[in-house]
Amino acid sequence: xxxxxxxxxxxxxxxxxxxxxxxxxxxxxxxxxxxxxxxxxxxxxxxxxxxxxxxxxxxxxxxxxxxxxxxxxxxxxxxxxxxxxxxxxxxxxxxxxxxxxxxxxxxxxxxxxxxxxxxxxxxxxxxxxxxxxxxxxxxxxxxxxxxxxxxxxxxxxxxxxxxxxxxxxxxxxxxxxxxxxxxxxxxxxxxxxxxxxxxxxxxxxxxxxxxxxxxxxxxxxxxxxxxxxxxxxxxxxxxxxxxxxxxxxxxxxxxxxxxxxxxxxxxxxxxxxxxxxxxxxxxxxxxxxxxxxxxxxxxxxxxxxxxxxxxxxxxxxxxxxxxxxxxxxxxxxxxxxxxxxxxxxxxxxxxxxxxxxxxxxxxxxxxxxxxxxxxxxxxxxxxxxxxxxxxxxxxxxxxxxxxxxxxxxxxxxxxxxxxxxxxxxxxxxxxxxxxxxxxxxxxxxxxxxxxxxxxxxxxxx
Amino acid sequence: xxxxxxxxxxxxxxxxxxxxxxxxxxxxxxxxxxxxxxxxxxxxxxxxxxxxxxxxxxxxxxxxxxxxxxxxxxxxxxxxxxxxxxxxxxxxxxxxxxxxxxxxxxxxxxxxxxxxxxxxxxxxxxxxxxxxxxxxxxxxxxxxxxxxxxxxxxxxxxxxxxxxxxxxxxxxxxxxxxxxxxxxxxxxxxxxxxxxxxxxxxxxxxxxxxxxxxxxxxxxxxxxxxxx
Ligand SMILES: [Zn+2]
Numbered sequence: 267x268x269x270x271x272x273x274x275x276x277x278x279x280x281x282x283x284x285x286x287x288x289x290x291x292x293x294x295x296x297x298x299x300x301x302x303x304x305x306x307x308x309x310x311x312x313x314x315x316x317x318x319x320x321x322x323x324x325x326x327x328x329x330x331x332x333x334x335x336x337x338x339x340x341x342x343x344x345x346x347x348x349x350x351x352x353x354x355x356x357x358x359x360x361x362x363x364x365x366x367x368x369x370x371x372x373x374x375x376x377x378x379x380x381x382x383x384x385x386x387x388x389x390x391x392x393x394x395x396x397x398x399x400x401x402x403x404x405x406x407x408x409x410x411x412x413x414x415x416x417x418x419x420x421x422x423x424x425x426x427x428x429x430x431x432x433x434x435x436x437x438x439x440x441x442x443x444x445x446x447x448x449x450x451x452x453x454x455x456x457x458x459x460x461x462x463x464x465x466x467x468x469x470x471x472x473x474x475x476x477x478x479x480x481x482x483x484x485x486x487x488x489x490x491x492x493x494x495x496x497x498x499x500x501x502x503x504x505x506x507x508x509x510x511x512x513x514x515x516x517x518x519x520x521x522x523x524x525x526x527x528x529x530x531x532x533x534x535x536x537x538x539x540x541x542x543x544x545x546x547x548x549x550x551x552x553x554x555x556x557x558x559x560x561x562x563x564x565x566x567x568x569x570x571x572x573x574x575x576x577x578x579x580x581x582x583x584x585x586x587x588x589x590x591x592x593x594x595x596x597x598x599x600x601x602x603x604x605x606x607x608x609x610x611x612x613x614x615x616x617x618x619x620x621x622x623x624x625x626x627x628x629x630x631x632x633x634x635x636x637x638x639x640x641x642x643x644x645x646x647x648x649x650x651x652x653x654x655x656x657x658x659x660x661x662x663x664x665x666x667x668x669x670x671x672x673x674x675x676x677x678x679x680x681x682x683x684x685x686x687x688x689x690x691x692x693x694x695x696x697x698x699x700x701x702x703x704x705x706x707x708x709x710x711x712x713x714x715x716x717x718x719x720x721x722x723x724x725x726x727x
Numbered sequence: 728x729x730x731x732x733x734x735x736x737x738x739x740x741x742x743x744x745x746x747x748x749x750x751x752x753x754x755x756x757x758x759x760x761x762x763x764x765x766x767x768x769x770x771x772x773x774x775x776x777x778x779x780x781x782x783x784x785x786x787x788x789x790x791x792x793x794x795x796x797x798x799x800x801x802x803x804x805x806x807x808x809x810x811x812x813x814x815x816x817x818x819x820x821x822x823x824x825x826x827x828x829x830x831x832x833x834x835x836x837x838x839x840x841x842x843x844x845x846x847x848x849x850x851x852x853x854x855x856x857x858x859x860x861x862x863x864x865x866x867x868x869x870x871x872x873x874x875x876x877x878x879x880x881x882x883x884x885x886x887x888x889x890x891x892x893x894x895x896x897x898x899x900x901x902x903x904x905x906x907x908x909x910x911x912x913x914x915x916x917x918x919x920x921x922x923x924x925x926x927x928x929x930x931x932x933x934x935x936x937x938x939x940x941x942x943x944x945x946x947x948x949x950x951x952x953x954x955x
Contacts, residue, residue, distance in 0.1 A: 362833035372785030374813035376804065379826065386829045389815075394808060432747070437794035439816045440826065443804060445746060445797060456747040459794035467749050467756050467795075474758060475747065714822070 288420060290562045291617045295610065298618055302565055303337050305590035310334060310344075312368070313596050319355045319365025320598055323347055340599075341567065341576060346586065348601040349388065349544075362389065366595040369393060374594075378414070378442030380544070388544055390414045390442060391595045414546060415447045416591065417560040421549040422479065424615070425511040425537055427453060431478035434468065436460050436487065448481070465490040469505050476508035482515035482539055486713055486721075488523050489656040489678075502530040513549065515539040517723065518624065518642055520657045522649035540624050543587030543602035548622070553614045556607075556621030563591050566620055568608055569601055571628040580609045584628055603628050605640075630724050632661060632668045639671060639698050641723040647697035648673075651689045653681040658712045663724040671702040674725065676712040744929050748798030750892040753919070753938035759798055759892050762929040765910075766802060772907040773806035776896055780866040780885070782838055784811040789830050791817050791841035799892045803840065812837075817846075824849035831860055841887060842869035847876060857882050868896065871954055888952060890937045891922045895952050903944060903951025913952050915942045920952060 293301065310331040313320050324330065327345040334340050352364035359365065367374075375394035379387035392414060427433065429452025435445055436458050445455040456471050458464040465487070471477070494500045506512070512532050519527075519538060527536055540557055542548040545564055548557035559566050568583035569576060577583040585604045589596040605625040613621060626640035633639075641661050649657040658676035662668075673694070677686055683706050694702045712721050744760035761769075782788065788807065792800045796819075807814050815834065817826040824846050830836070839861070847869065851857065857880045861867050868885040869877060877884040883899035893911050895904035906913060912923045914934065920941045921934045940955045 356833075371787075371813065372811065374787075375808055376813060377815035379815070382826060382829075386833075387826060437797060438818060439790075439792055439794050439797065439800075440818055440823065442816075443797070443801075445801075449745070454744055454746060457795060457797045458749065461793070461795065463756070464749070464795055470756075471747070471749075471758060 287424070287616055291420065291560075291619065293562075293618055295618055298561055299337065301562055302590060305562075306337060306340060306565055306588065307331075307334065309588075309590055309596060310340075310598070312593065313598055316368035317366055317596070317598075318359070318361070319347065319352065322355065322365065323351070337565065340565075340588075344599045346569070346574065346599050346601050347597070349603065352388075353385065356386075363391065363595065364389075366597070367391060368596065369594055376442065379440050381440070387440075389595070390544075392442060393594050394446075414442065414592075415444060416546055416563050417549075417558075418444075418447050418547065419451050420560070421537075421551070421558070422448075422451060422453075422481075422511075424551055425479065425513075425549075427451065427479050427510065429453065431510075432456055432475040433479040433481055434458060434471065434477045435481050436464075436468075436483070444481070453478075460484065460487055462490050465494060469494060469500055472505045472508070478508060478510045480509060480512045482513040483527075484514070484516040485520070485523060485657055488526065489658070489709070492526065492656075506530045506532055509535060511535055511537050513537045513539050515547070518645070520645045520649045522646070522655055522657065541602070541604065543585050543597070543600060543604065545587050545589045545592065545597050545600070551613060551615040551617065555613060556609065556623050558613070558617055559608075559620045559622055561619045564589055566608070566622075567599075568606075571605065574601075580611070582607045582625060585622065630661070630663070631666065632663050632671065632724075633666055634668050634671045634700055637698065637700060639700065643698050644671075644673065644694050644702075647693040648675055648690065650693050651686060653677045653679065653686045654690060656709060658709055658721060660712070660721065660723060660725040662727065664726055671698070671700045672705075673702050674705045674707060674712070676709040677706055678709050742927070742929065746798060746801070748892065749795055750798075750930070750932075752891050752922075753936040757935075758930070760929040761798055761801075765928050766805070768910055768926070769802035769907065770805035770809065772910070773802040774809055776803070776894075777806055777810055777812065779896070779898075780838060780868070782810065782812055782865060786812065786837040787834050788812055788814045789817065789827065789834070789836050789839045790814050791819050791827060791839065791843060791846060793819050796889075796892075799889070799894055800841075803894075819843035819846060821845035821849045824853070828853065828855070831855075836864060838864055838866040838868070840866075840868040842867060842873050842884075844870050844872040844876070847873040874899075886954075888939070888954065890920050890939065890952070891932065891935060893922060897952075903946055903953050905949060905951060908950055913943055913950065918942070918955070 314331045323345045329343050356364040373393055375392050378390040431453045433448050433453045434456045448455045458467055495502050537550045539547050539549050548559055551558055565588040567586040569586045571584040585602045585606045587600050588598050605628050606622040608620055608622045610620045626642055631638050631640050645657055648654050648659045654675050654677050660674045662672035687704055690704050742762045742764055745763045747758055747760045750757050750759035815830050817823050827846050861882045866885055868887045871886050874884040874886040886897040888895040888904045890913055893906055895906035897904035910926050912925050914921050918940055920937045920939045922932050923934050924932045942953050943950050
């Protein structure tokens with residue numbers, strides 16, 4: 267496909283219909299809490315009987331499901347779990363599911379997994395409903411909900427996606443057949459990959475089918491589009507004319523990429539997607555004021571990452587989640603390692619669920635000269651330098667405390683490296699007040715490290 | 728409150744596009760729409776492939792492929808669900824080798840389908856003993872170069888040919904690769920394999936050259952594909 271040709275003269279412009287919400291999305295918070303409590307108590311009894319890890323942890327803590335009659339009891343008594351515990355259980359018991367699986371293995375339909383940048387990947391196990399492979403079975407609660415991605419149809423619907431719309435899915439197969447979820451909405455998925463060759467196909471398919479959604483763009487993908495625009499004269503405004511939503515995932519979108527996409531006519535149509543504590547993914551709504559944590563699916567808590575103490579009310583802390591509907595591999599009081607800012611203030615969109623902003627991974631911060639630096643803190647500093655504007659970089663982290671801020675930064679083209687280095691040092695110093703040691707490598711070297719849609723933001727060397 | 732209706736999507740007519748992928752041919756990359764009817768027929772054929780591989784219900788298989796190949800793998804996923812065979816998937820690029828390595832180490836698999844040459848090379852570079860690693864499996868189905876490599880290491884492997892978006896399977900003993908003749912016809916044109924659709928599919932193809940050198944022979948009254 268040649269992306270510079272075959273333009274249609276007047277592409278259809280996206281028309282975003284009024285939003286609609288499920289009744290449960292607007293439940294007043296006291297009623298939402300009552301629903302959570304009812305589901306939580308049922309889930310605890312269900313999972314205690316079936317999940318070996320949960321039983322193990324709770325017996326060690328001397329707690330039984332019968333001891334818990336309310337969310338308050340749960341917060342007071344239930345032991346936490348985390349990825350390390352799951353891995354330890356997996357290794358000790360030679361159980362690939364880490365003691366989480368609540369159904370007989372032969373009932374599994376398929377297993378997806380996380381990117382696995384920090385050890386063996388986390389598994390997401392699905393049981394699918396009907397045998398024709400079209401229809402997901404609800405995990406014990408309501409028909410038509412999958413045990414992973416349960417809120418994705420709801421969120422896409424709010425973005426304005428409707429049956430009959432085409433949805434470009436840039437898919438990593440490892441994350442599971444998300445296209446099946448899209449088909450439940452009556453949309454027609456267009457399957458592409460993050461491979462650079464598929465960037466051309468993306469342009470061609472956008473012109474041919476005029477899709478409503480891109481699910482999901484990433485920093486490297488946007489960089490490839492920028493190259494097409496610059497080197498092949500592709501009019502990206504025209505390519506994106508029909509899009510009601512461009513979803514963005516993998517990592518936070520830097521300010522420069524946001525400006526770029528907005529320049530392509532996507533103001534108000536960029537929707538961030540982020541992990542929701544390994545039990546689902548979360549998305550922004552049309553207000554773009556944080557990711558909605560759909561609390562009818564999950565109980566959300568905030569934890570002090572250092573002390574493990576519960577943080578009451580809104581604030582910043584480690585996201586801790588309990589699945590309320592997943593009957594396959596539910597996570598109960600799972601400390602995600604994601605640092606978030608949480609608010610339960612009502613959203614202007616009308617939903618009553620809490621919203622959050624990811625601040626970083628609790629394992630990503632480095633402390634240099636008493637200053638705490640997360641990759642997000644230096645992101646804009648890297649993007650602001652022309653030759654490193656794709657924002658592809660890593661912070662070197664051999665431990666939490668580092669003698670100096672060390673970074674590996676990707677550059678495009680063949681710039682004067684000494685000059686780029688000097689600009690970066692200055693830019694990073696302005697951002698975090700530290701003089702960074704910077705290693706420059708071509709973009710292509712950094713892109714080899716990850717699964718094409720993102721690169722690990724910290725590196726041990 | 729306006730009631731939502733996202734739970735009751737339109738059902739597309741049987742022949743309308745239900746999903747769109749891309750297909751790679753010598754002439755370039757083409758859109759590859761599939762209808763529900765296409766998928767149902769392709770899934771029915773995939774069931775016969777699993778039966779030929781001797782796969783059993785309730786035992787895990789490992790599918791390795793690229794995101795953009797989902798349209799080719801989808802029938803094989805449906806067939807697995809139909810036969811109650813759970814699967815776990817990984818990408819075919821070398822960067823994802825650690826996932827396949829994890830899957831083989833941690834799960835009691837009955838088969839691997841789609842083993843790519845970069846992933847096999849990377850596994851061998853990790854020092855995995857191929858006979859031990861793949862020995863207990865009912866079937867290993869690998870890309871042509873990977874299948875040849877495995878055969879040389881005394882691991883019998885099926886060969887997976889990708890002719891455009893269509894999969895063809897050749898058993899370890901050889902004899903040519905079978906494909907779904909009720910939907911497709913493969914011809915050799917000037918020694919190059921070319922693909923045509925023979926049924927009313929959402930994407931009709933007529934003698935599209937695949938870029939693969941090969942020939943077609945009739946064996947047991949079936950058309951079989953041989954790579955050259
Ligand atoms: Zn909102």
